[in-house]
Amino acid sequence: MKVTIIGQGYVGLTISIFAAQFFEVVGFDNNEGVVDRLNHGNSHIEGVESDLLKKRIKAGMYRATTRGKDVSNSDIVVIAVPTPLTKNRQPDLSFIDSACKTIGQYISHPILVINESTSFPGTLRNFIKPAVEKYSLTKIEHMYAISPERVDPGRSDYNQKNTPRIFSGLTSDASAKTKDFYSKFCDNLVEVSSPEVAEAAKLFENTFRQVNIALVNEFAQIAHSLGISVYETLDAANTKPYGFMKFTPSAGVGGHCIPVDPTYLAAVAEEHGAPATFIRRANEVNLDMSKYVVNRIAADNGGNLKGKSVLVVGVAYKPNVADVRETAAELVIEHLRSQGAAVSWHDDVVGNWKGESSALLQGADIAVVVTKHDSVDEKKILASAPYVFDTTGKVKGAKGL
Numbered sequence: 001m002k003v004t005i006i007g008q009g010y011v012g013l014t015i016s017i018f019a020a021q022f023f024e025v026v027g028f029d030n031n032e033g034v035v036d037r038l039n040h041g042n043s044h045i046e047g048v049e050s051d052l053l054k055k056r057i058k059a060g061m062y063r064a065t066t067r068g069k070d071v072s073n074s075d076i077v078v079i080a081v082p083t084p085l086t087k088n089r090q091p092d093l094s095f096i097d098s099a100c101k102t103i104g105q106y107i108s109h110p111i112l113v114i115n116e117s118t119s120f121p122g123t124l125r126n127f128i129k130p131a132v133e134k135y136s137l138t139k140i141e142h143m144y145a146i147s148p149e150r151v152d153p154g155r156s157d158y159n160q161k162n163t164p165r166i167f168s169g170l171t172s173d174a175s176a177k178t179k180d181f182y183s184k185f186c187d188n189l190v191e192v193s194s195p196e197v198a199e200a201a202k203l204f205e206n207t208f209r210q211v212n213i214a215l216v217n218e219f220a221q222i223a224h225s226l227g228i229s230v231y232e233t234l235d236a237a238n239t240k241p242y243g244f245m246k247f248t249p250s251a252g253v254g255g256h257c258i259p260v261d262p263t264y265l266a267a268v269a270e271e272h273g274a275p276a277t278f279i280r281r282a283n284e285v286n287l288d289m290s291k292y293v294v295n296r297i298a299a300d301n302g303g304n305l306k307g308k309s310v311l312v313v314g315v316a317y318k319p320n321v322a323d324v325r326e327t328a329a330e331l332v333i334e335h336l337r338s339q340g341a342a343v344s345w346h347d348d349v350v351g352n353w354k355g356e357s358s359a360l361l362q363g364a365d366i367a368v369v370v371t372k373h374d375s376v377d378e379k380k381i382l383a384s385a386p387y388v389f390d391t392t393g394k395v396k397g398a399k400g401l
């Protein structure tokens, strides 16, 4: 059985390495640099060890490619490409369209196409199937299924094997084949009645997080205005053994999923005349947190940040990963600069970002912790500036939310 995974990023490479225990996997990516590094056994994704990648390559079970013709003898093709927002914050399916083009142009026998990219309900039925058919050189009846990805890069307790996986095919044959495929490397498969339910479930999971993060971010502001500790209050609420789930405040949400996926749900809701009030408001609250943080820092420093050297500690969107997509640090830096601060940042996990390099963790007037990697020493953060504002709740002794 030959499997092609289109897109060798966080999702695609992770799946490839698990699937390559049982299937011959071709990792197709249109980024030549990524493909070259992968074929040399160098993983660019946290949680995918280079040694394991080398092992799969050596066993002849994995290779990466940019060449469309290398996918032509596949039995299964999994789509794992980005689904970002356009400039107008609308769903951008252009990467999925391009993946469908690869399938249409290079595969001329019936296969199983599985989508793992996150998108709105109806994407498999109304976008992917028609797109593959449009690009196919001859009329072919492929099978189509969806199995939204739940990987959490950098996490070690849950992985492809022990994270339950939702799936559904457009036909019962597609569902059965999809189950066969994933059951090789996933212990718990949950079939739902339609692809639309699977697509919606994925969006709702991330919307649940987005809305709760917005709620706790708003609550942090309420707690501060009341002069009580947000963290102590949350810990107290969390002693209730049922009906409460603890979320923690932050400078905003980042990553490819939480700031983006709910907007896919909102867009499709509004298209169908349904409200998405909560989702839209949650997005605003989370985006506004960066401004709130900078205003708090300014208020503590005489109301003026002009000419102050400010060191932003941690620019990745979450701890222990190098991913900076949609990071809250970007808005924090923007607001600091708009108030006249001279901003540099320290993040050895990220290293280089937007043409700038990680600065030394020392010598600033003000330090603001946006993301706390495990490797960064708390004492060094506290010594890096006379005033330290921590948005993570992890640096004891610093000012905070």
Ligand SMILES: NC(=O)c1ccc[n+]([C@@H]2O[C@H](COP(=O)([O-])OP(=O)(O)OC[C@H]3O[C@@H](n4cnc5c(N)ncnc54)[C@H](O)[C@@H]3O)[C@@H](O)[C@H]2O)c1
Binding pocket: 006, 007, 008, 009, 010, 011, 012, 028, 029, 030, 031, 034, 080, 081, 082, 083, 095, 096, 098, 099, 102, 116, 117, 118, 119, 149, 150, 151, 152, 153, 256, 257
């Ligand atoms: N990163 C996560 O934690 C996560 C978790 C669950 C779901 N998802 C979803 O999975 C999908 C993929 O996300 P990701 O984080 O893996 O993205 P990514 O940016 O890490 O990787 C995507 C890869 O696809 C490649 N690519 C783009 N267009 C291509 C094309 N037409 N043909 C071949 N390769 C192409 C890019 O070069 C890149 O290497 C998205 O829909 C995302 O929302 C991501």
